[in-house]
Amino acid sequence: MSLDSNTPEKLDLARELREQLVEWARAAAPNEACGLLLGRVEAPRVDVRDVRAGRNVARDPAQAFELHPEDHLALTLEAERAGLAIVGAWHSHPRGPARPSATDRASAWDGWLHAIVGRDTRGEFELRVWRVRGEAWTETARSTAASERGARETSDRNDQ
Numbered sequence: 001m002s003l004d005s006n007t008p009e010k011l012d013l014a015r016e017l018r019e020q021l022v023e024w025a026r027a028a029a030p031n032e033a034c035g036l037l038l039g040r041v042e043a044p045r046v047d048v049r050d051v052r053a054g055r056n057v058a059r060d061p062a063q064a065f066e067l068h069p070e071d072h073l074a075l076t077l078e079a080e081r082a083g084l085a086i087v088g089a090w091h092s093h094p095r096g097p098a099r100p101s102a103t104d105r106a107s108a109w110d111g112w113l114h115a116i117v118g119r120d121t122r123g124e125f126e127l128r129v130w131r132v133r134g135e136a137w138t139e140t141a142r143s144t145a146a147s148e149r150g151a152r153e154t155s156d157r158n159d160q
């Protein structure tokens with residue numbers, strides 16, 4: 001695929017998958033959640049077919065994330081069996097914005113998608129998807145799924 005950062009990228013990431021990431025982030029809080037994105041790359045299109053959560057084995061999971069190496073391997077094999085590839089990773093910022101932190105910038109894998117679930121200006125979870133090439137981070141997608149989730153949670157509470 002072309003690595004020309006000027007090429008506009010098209011990201012396919014279904015709403016159910018976006019909502020799943022927000023759900024996992026919410027469930028893991030106050031710790032960070034993390035996992036991988038499975039899909040296909042047909043530049044300039046990236047098609048995310050599935051998302052998976054793994055164990056966060058960071059020493060302080062409320063401040064950082066480190067995907068368990070066994071989970072990383074298992075998900076890589078799962079993707080291969082399904083004819084897919086690992087196209088990126090995701091993690092959450094339980095308290096901060098959905099933007100890459102200094103640590104994220106230092107540890108991110110070049111060419112991967114980096115999806116981050118964090119807080120928007122109203123304190124709701126939102127999903128933002130980034131790509132890094134060298135020092136350059138570009139935002140590929142931003143989801144408003146948080147407000148949709150918020151509405152559903154309200155109705156869930158009313159049902160109980």
Ligand SMILES: [Zn+2]
Nearest residue numbers: 091100101104
């Ligand atoms: Zn981060």
